[in-house]
Amino acid sequence: MTYGDRIPDRAVTRLSLVLRRLEVLCAAGVKRVFSRELAEKVGVTAVQVRRDLMAIGYSGSPNKGYEVCALSQAIKAWLHPGLRPAAALVGLGNLGRALLTYFRDREPHLDLLAAFDIDPGKTCMECVGLAVHHVDELERVCKALNVRVAILTLPPEAAQAVAERLAAVGVHALVNFTHASLRLDPHVFVEDVDLSVALDRAVFFSHKK
Amino acid sequence: MTYGDRIPDRAVTRLSLVLRRLEVLCAAGVKRVFSRELAEKVGVTAVQVRRDLMAIGYSGSPNKGYEVCALSQAIKAWLHPGLRPAAALVGLGNLGRALLTYFRDREPHLDLLAAFDIDPGKTCMECVGLAVHHVDELERVCKALNVRVAILTLPPEAAQAVAERLAAVGVHALVNFTHASLRLDPHVFVEDVDLSVALDRAVFFSHKK
DNA sequence: CTCTGTGAATCTATTCACAGCG
DNA sequence: CGCTGTGAATAGATTCACAGAG
CATH class of the missing domain: 1.10.10.10 (Winged helix-like DNA-binding domain superfamily/Winged helix DNA-binding domain)
Structure with a gap:
């Protein structure tokens, strides 16, 4: 092997x-x-x-x-040895809510168990079956659920601080939809997904081709 | 130069x-x-x-x-010589609607002028200021607005057909959020954005690091 | 000194070309 | 034959190492 x-x-x-x-x-x-x-x-x-x-x-x-x-x-x-990791999403803005249902419908190789926002009132119909917590609960809930992967869809100003808190409670990988570039211990993996770059690339190559 | x-x-x-x-x-x-x-x-x-x-x-x-x-x-x-290209988004599901407002708020280097869906009744509050058309209107509207870039957030089964129609009316670049892999004339640029892959990568590297 | 600009070396990834199997 | 598996060649991108400018 x-x-x-x-x-x-x-x-x-x-x-x-x-x-x-x-x-x-x-x-x-x-x-x-x-x-x-x-x-x-x-x-x-x-x-x-x-x-x-x-x-x-x-x-x-x-x-x-x-x-x-x-x-x-x-x-x-x-690709995915061991158990399916528990995952959480932080930031229930437009994008966060859309991704929540998007991922749930596509059966990813993880268990999306919790969502966080500063305003947990943002809970929506489609989020049924998923606990929505205040960000203050981040540490407690992530520890309890043993969250290993987190999806960041919150405002960029808040991203670094939240990322550090997630890393501190044992999150090993982040999917960062934020425009913030995160600086973390190198053992934490960050997958940056920059949707604006995708548009820029499309515009650029639309001229070139 | x-x-x-x-x-x-x-x-x-x-x-x-x-x-x-x-x-x-x-x-x-x-x-x-x-x-x-x-x-x-x-x-x-x-x-x-x-x-x-x-x-x-x-x-x-x-x-x-x-x-x-x-x-x-x-x-x-x-990166963006010439005029700001006109752009359209096809498919107003959860993701499509979210991206529409996401991009509008982030001032991309293009003008997002139109959106399409099979059910134009999906128009929402946040879409104000943007015309929402039935997909049947695709050719007419894209020609009229001189659309050069299109964002695909529709079901994968419909993606190839719509992509071909867009290419036929002069769209030069597509941002493909669909799980379909598009086959088009090579002069059409396709930027694939696969959100499920991002999750898979995060899960994989969460084990490795 | 500290920073930019860049040829050359290195490292990484992809493609070629073909051996070997059924 | 047509396919897989793979060493060797190639192409591509990044880093090194240093010349030159202020």
């Missing part, structure tokens, strides 16, 4: 994409699939797919491709 | 981030800034910032750094 090896950062992204396709194929009852088919579904090359599978130590069979459900399980086990 | 030169793809992302910081500094009346300061605000190295500025043909002065507002203008002119 090449389990603890270093892997290209972007391979993680591709494996996540491949995994989602496989889950669909597996549910649809498809038995086998070729690297080329996966590749074009995901928008990369077939060699890339094979290399990524090589990196996680998975083998298919020549002329028959990969067994869909088994591969799906293997990638899932590699 | 190294205007038409090829630039590292990721440099575009960094320039967008740097630009936003500069706009803030300029508005705050700061006169000069060093590459190192910009770098740490954005989370990259100082050399990277200088290299990116080199790539767009901009020079600072040794020992004095860069003039904030001038540099801001230069990056903006380079």
Whole structure:
């Protein structure tokens, strides 16, 4: 097993994409699939797919491709070993509320258990089944639920402070939708998602292409 | 001017981030800034910032750094030459509605002029000032407004068809929030934003770090 | 000195090209 | 054959190391 090896950062992204396709194929009852088919579904090359599978130590069979459900399980086990982590979302503005329902509908590989806001009155219909707390409760609730991943959709001014508090109670990874660039202990992983950059890139390349 | 030169793809992302910081500094009346300061605000190295500025043909002065507002203008002119493009958003689900207000509040480098849905009754309070049309009106409205950039937040099954229709009426760039991987003429730029991948990455690295 | 600008080296990621299997 | 698996080559991006300017 090449389990603890270093892997290209972007391979993680591709494996996540491949995994989602496989889950669909597996549910649809498809038995086998070729690297080329996966590749074009995901928008990369077939060699890339094979290399990524090589990196996680998975083998298919020549002329028959990969067994869909088994591969799906293997990638899932590699990307997300251990238990599904508990997750929380902080900041129930427009974006936070939308992401809450968005993620819940898409069955992510985590359990979204709690949400926080300075104004917990922002609870909405779609949030049913999910506890909404005041930010003051952050430490208590996160500890109790053993929250490991947090999604930040709060105003940028408040982001650094909240991030530090989350890190202090054992959150290992943040998905940062804020325009703040967070400075934290290096053992805390930060995935920055900058929607404005996505627009800027689109505008830029709309001129270039 | 190294205007038409090829630039590292990721440099575009960094320039967008740097630009936003500069706009803030300029508005705050700061006169000069060093590459190192910009770098740490954005989370990259100082050399990277200088290299990116080199790539767009901009020079600072040794020992004095860069003039904030001038540099801001230069990056903006380079990233977004020509007029601000007209943009449209298709799909007014939870995410679409949230992004509409999110972007409007953040003054992107484009004019968000129209939104479409199969059910235009989904118009909401926050959408005030923005025309909401039935998807059937797509071609007519996009042509009339000269829409160049489109944001896709509709169900994945409908994405490919709508993308083709947009491309056919002259849309040059798409920001695709859909899980569909779009296949279009190569002159149409597609910026994929996959929020589920962001979560997967966070879960993965929460185990690793 | 301290900062910018940049050739050269390094590191990382992708593609090529082909061996080997069924 | 057509596919997987992979060493070797290539391309791409980042960092190093230092020249030059004020």
